[in-house]
Structures are given as structure tokens and as C-alpha cells.
Amino acid sequence: MADYADWTLQRGDLNISRARAALDLLASEQRQTCSPDDIARLQELTTDALSVEEIAITSSGRVICNTWGLVRNEMRLTEKSIPLSDGYSLRLNGGGISTPSNGMVVVSHGDYHALLKRARLVDVLHDTPMLLGIASLDGQPIALSGDADPELVSRLVKEETSGFNESEVFASRRGKDFAAFAISNRSVADWRTDSELWKMVPIGVGISLALIALIVWVSRQRLSLAGELATGLHKKELLAHYQPIIELSSGRCIGAEALVRWQKPDGTWVRPDLFVPFAEQNGMIGQVTAIMIQNVILNMKTALAEHRDMHIAINISPQDLESGQFLTLITDEIHAADVQASQVWLEVTERGFIHADIARTTLAKARDAGHVIAIDDFGTGYSSLSLLESLPITVLKIDKSFVDAIGRNAATSLVTPHIIEMAHSLKLKMVAEGIETAEQETILRQSGVQFGQGWLYSKALPFEEFITFYEKRNAGQKTVRR
Incomplete structure (x- = not known):
């Protein structure tokens, strides 16, 4: 129990320290005007700080802007603050800038405030049923993983202690700002005293x-994931699968999105949602992108040369946009394969626009080289109309979450028509992701969406299967040949 109390204390301190670091940066940069640049910086810091859900700026106690933009309504700091070290403070129950039901605590430093989920402070893994908690040094509970006896909690946070009573075993630890404790049902531990x-x-x-x-x-x-991925990259175990993209007006397949897959030597597959974020966090995503570019051009060079109206979309990470190294590789590969730059689309996510100036420079070079630029997962991040207008984007991909809402009584179903209307006003082509029903296809086509992809047509396919799908889908239809 003492070990778990100590780990809980460390976990709470770690999450609070991440919020402190973000607020320190804001204070050093003197971001107080809530200009578009200031709000972009709030969005960047919220993304970078792992435990922070939102950042807000106040003036005379009133919130003037947050991660999501300017705040027009009367939102003010409330709740008595709990003093922390070095001039920081903590507010419970959302602190007046988030509804209590959201379970947020607010770390404050002057006019800067970071919101964290209360549960993050006590999310320590444990192998037996127990309750973990963290409290202020004066005894005010901050986060509990369950229900606990208030009298026992009060006793545990007053001083470091350990022991047991008729029903429970417990221990507590105190730090610079918080006290943490762990409580377990005594029956779990009674086996230790069993004579058997x-x-x-x-x-x-x-x-x-x-x-x-x-x-x-x-x-x-088996090595750790880091070692396994490094080995997999060295041995080029990553593969490209291709999800067909369909022209909604004609039903023709006009290309595909290349999706990374990893099959280990023993035949098992590693899910992309596991290894791709890991690669991004550990400086390996550039190698992943390079292998994908090489695989795609090697697979598709003959088909792309034969069908000049076919394109393949390759995903580019935010780190790739910052380095720009992928552009040299693509240029070399397509030149050697006699593939046109316009046949290789580059898909970037909204996260890649956090550093908008860097992204704009890299994408401008890619556009000037002849590539089509598509923004992926649109509507799930922070992109604004003004940002879209300033970037060299040709294609907008409508995220699956908005396609799923078509025909349903959901809040997101109201957003989809506005996204389509905005794309039309900017003269952007559209690709709808995740189409699964004929009804979705019909509505999107009637709304002027040009292209779609999803399981209504096909899942992502290995290269040979994609070529078979392409030829069968387009049989008898006119294609543009070399």
C-alpha cells in the first residue's frame, strides 16, 4: 500500500507538472491579447502537453479565450483555490470554466489556466482491488478512484502513515503539494497470515x-516495441495496403489511399493505431514515411504509368512537414519510375498545421512540384476557414465521424452540410471517408461531393488485390492511358 501511495503521488505530481510547464511557457511569451496567434499557441500547447485538456486566459477573473477560440459568454473563475508551491493554485469542479460534470481540475498561474481530467491524477495501474486518492496537504480530497471513508481519508492525509483496521489495509505519503493514499480491503491481504x-x-x-x-x-x-519497430524498419517489414477511392458520379475507381501495415516475421500483424503514434513520439515516423513512399512507387509505378488518371495518396505526418525531407525522396522516386507528380497526392492532418508557417512552406514546395495536397480528418481538430484559405490545399477529406452522422439525428449531422458548403466556396474537391451505406453515398453525391472511400466499396487491399479490384471496377469504362 505504501508503494501504491507513493506511485499515486508521483502520478499526480507528473500530471500537474505538465500543466505547470505549459503555463510557464505562456507566461514567458506574455500571451494575453487572445489574438489569432495567441489562440493558435494555446492549441499547440494543449496538443503538446499530454495531460492537459484545455488552456484558458482570463482578464480580471473573466475568461476571454481558450483552446477553442474567443469566449463570448460570461465565464468567470469560481471555486476557492488551493494554494500550490511556486505561486500556482488548484481549483476543483471545473473552477467555473468547465462544468463540474466534466470532472476537471484547474491549475492556475496568474491569468493562465490549464484544465486536467481529475481521474488522470490517480490513474495508476494496480494488480489487486484498491482505492487510490490524492488530496491537498490540508486534507481536502482532490481525486479518488472510488468511494472511501471520509474519516479514514482525513487521517491518511494528515501525516504519512500505514496500518490496518478490521476491514482495510492502508498507507499514505506526503509530497510538496499533495498527499496520496492507497486503501485495500483487508480480505485481499488476509491470505498472507493464513497458516496454510x-x-x-x-x-x-x-x-x-x-x-x-x-x-x-x-x-x-521478443524485444520491446521500440526495439521491434527499429528492427522492422531496418528489415523493411512495413507494407502498403490500398483503400480504393471511387468517383461518386460514375462509380469508377480513380485511385487509392496507401495505408501502412506491419506484418512481423512470425506472421502476426501490429495495429497501425499502436505503432504509428509510437513512431511519431519516438522520432521514427520519418523512416516509416520513407518506406511507404518507396513501397508505393515500387508497387504502383507500372499501373500509374499506364493509367495517367489514377492517383495514390500517401499520408504525411506533422514531423514530416517540419523536416521536409520526404519531398526529396518522392521527387527522386517518381522521376526514376516515370510517374507524374500529380498522380501522388499528399495527405496531411490538421495536427500538421499547428506550426502553420512551416507547414505552409513545405506544402507550397510540394504543390509547386505538381503534387495534389489533401487535408485529412477535417473537422476533428483546429483548422479554421482562414487557415484553409492560406494553405495550398486542393482536396478536403470529410472525416468518417461526419459521414457516420448522415441520416441520423446527431449534432455532427448538422455540421456535415456546412463542411461541404465551405469546401464548395473554397473550390476544393472532396473525398468522403468511411462510406458504408448506399444512403450515405446518395446524399454525398447529391451534395456535390466528388469522391468517396469506405467499406461500401472495399477495405484496404494488398497491392495485387487492389489492382484486381481496379480493373474489375473499371471494366468497359474509358481510362486515360499513356
């Missing part, structure tokens, strides 16, 4: 040794 335990020791030792041997063997057989 001593009869089981030889068996227990044998089982333990067997488990240790198994763990050592497995560890030697």
Missing part, C-alpha cells in the same frame, strides 16, 4: 521460478 501459507511455500517458489524463466525466455525472443 507455509505449506504452500515450496509450490509457490516453484511456480515463481517457472514464471521468471518464462518471462526471461519471452524477453529474449
Whole structure:
């Protein structure tokens, strides 16, 4: 219990320190006017700070802007603050700038405020049922993972202690700003005093040794994810699968989005939503992009040369946009393969526009080279109309979450027509993602959306299967040949 209390204290301190770091940066930059640049900076810091959900700026206690933009309504700081070290303070129950039901705490420093989910402060993994909690040094509970006896909590936060009563085992630890505690039902631990335990020791030792041997063997057989991914990149284990893109007006397949897949030598597949974020966080995403570019051009060069109206879209990460190194590789690869730059679309997500000036420069070079630029997952991030107007974008991809809402009584169903209307006003072509029903296809086509992809047509396919799909889908229809 003492160890778990200590880990909870560390977890709480870590999350609060991340919020402090973000607020320190804002204070050093003196971001107080809530200009578009200031709001973009709030969005950037919110994205970068792992535990922060939102950042707000106040003036005389009134919120004037936050991560989502200018605040027009009368939103003011409330709740008595809990003092922390170094001039910081903490407010519970949303602090007046978030509804209490959202479960937020607010870390404040002057006019800058970071919102964190209360549950993050106590999200420590544990292998037995227990309650974890964190409180102020004066005894005010801040976050609990369950229900606890208030009298016991009060006792635990007053001083570092450990012990047990008739029903529970507990311990607490105190730090610079917080006290943390762990409480477990005593029945979970009662086996330790069972007289039968001593009869089981030889068996227990044998089982333990067997488990240790198994763990050592497995560890030697398989590396950590970092080591596995590094090995996979070195051995070029990553593959490209292709999800067909359909022209809604004719039903023709006009290309595909290349999606990264990883199959290990033993035949198992690693999910992209596991290894791609890991690659981004550990400086490996540039290698992933490079391998994908090489795979796509190697796979598709003959088909692209034969069908000049076919294109393949490749996803480009925010880190790729910052470095710009992928452009040299693409240029070299398509030149050697006699593929036209316009046949290689580059898909970038809204996260790539946090550093808008850098993104704009890289994308302008790509556009000047002849590539089509598409913004992916539009509507799920922070892109604004003014930002879209300032970037060299040709295609807007409508996120699956908005396509899913078509025909349903959902809030997002009201957003979709506005996204389409905005794309029309900017003269952007559109690709709707995640089309699964004929009804969705019909509504999108009638709304002027030009292209679509999704399981209504096909899942992502290996190269050979995609070529078969392409030829069958377009059989008898006119194509543009070399």
C-alpha cells in the first residue's frame, strides 16, 4: 500500500507538472491579447502537453479565450483555490470554466489556466482491488478512484502513515503539494497470515521460478516495441495496403489511399493505431514515411504509368512537414519510375498545421512540384476557414465521424452540410471517408461531393488485390492511358 501511495503521488505530481510547464511557457511569451496567434499557441500547447485538456486566459477573473477560440459568454473563475508551491493554485469542479460534470481540475498561474481530467491524477495501474486518492496537504480530497471513508481519508492525509483496521489495509505519503493514499480491503491481504501459507511455500517458489524463466525466455525472443519497430524498419517489414477511392458520379475507381501495415516475421500483424503514434513520439515516423513512399512507387509505378488518371495518396505526418525531407525522396522516386507528380497526392492532418508557417512552406514546395495536397480528418481538430484559405490545399477529406452522422439525428449531422458548403466556396474537391451505406453515398453525391472511400466499396487491399479490384471496377469504362 505504501508503494501504491507513493506511485499515486508521483502520478499526480507528473500530471500537474505538465500543466505547470505549459503555463510557464505562456507566461514567458506574455500571451494575453487572445489574438489569432495567441489562440493558435494555446492549441499547440494543449496538443503538446499530454495531460492537459484545455488552456484558458482570463482578464480580471473573466475568461476571454481558450483552446477553442474567443469566449463570448460570461465565464468567470469560481471555486476557492488551493494554494500550490511556486505561486500556482488548484481549483476543483471545473473552477467555473468547465462544468463540474466534466470532472476537471484547474491549475492556475496568474491569468493562465490549464484544465486536467481529475481521474488522470490517480490513474495508476494496480494488480489487486484498491482505492487510490490524492488530496491537498490540508486534507481536502482532490481525486479518488472510488468511494472511501471520509474519516479514514482525513487521517491518511494528515501525516504519512500505514496500518490496518478490521476491514482495510492502508498507507499514505506526503509530497510538496499533495498527499496520496492507497486503501485495500483487508480480505485481499488476509491470505498472507493464513497458516496454510507455509505449506504452500515450496509450490509457490516453484511456480515463481517457472514464471521468471518464462518471462526471461519471452524477453529474449521478443524485444520491446521500440526495439521491434527499429528492427522492422531496418528489415523493411512495413507494407502498403490500398483503400480504393471511387468517383461518386460514375462509380469508377480513380485511385487509392496507401495505408501502412506491419506484418512481423512470425506472421502476426501490429495495429497501425499502436505503432504509428509510437513512431511519431519516438522520432521514427520519418523512416516509416520513407518506406511507404518507396513501397508505393515500387508497387504502383507500372499501373500509374499506364493509367495517367489514377492517383495514390500517401499520408504525411506533422514531423514530416517540419523536416521536409520526404519531398526529396518522392521527387527522386517518381522521376526514376516515370510517374507524374500529380498522380501522388499528399495527405496531411490538421495536427500538421499547428506550426502553420512551416507547414505552409513545405506544402507550397510540394504543390509547386505538381503534387495534389489533401487535408485529412477535417473537422476533428483546429483548422479554421482562414487557415484553409492560406494553405495550398486542393482536396478536403470529410472525416468518417461526419459521414457516420448522415441520416441520423446527431449534432455532427448538422455540421456535415456546412463542411461541404465551405469546401464548395473554397473550390476544393472532396473525398468522403468511411462510406458504408448506399444512403450515405446518395446524399454525398447529391451534395456535390466528388469522391468517396469506405467499406461500401472495399477495405484496404494488398497491392495485387487492389489492382484486381481496379480493373474489375473499371471494366468497359474509358481510362486515360499513356
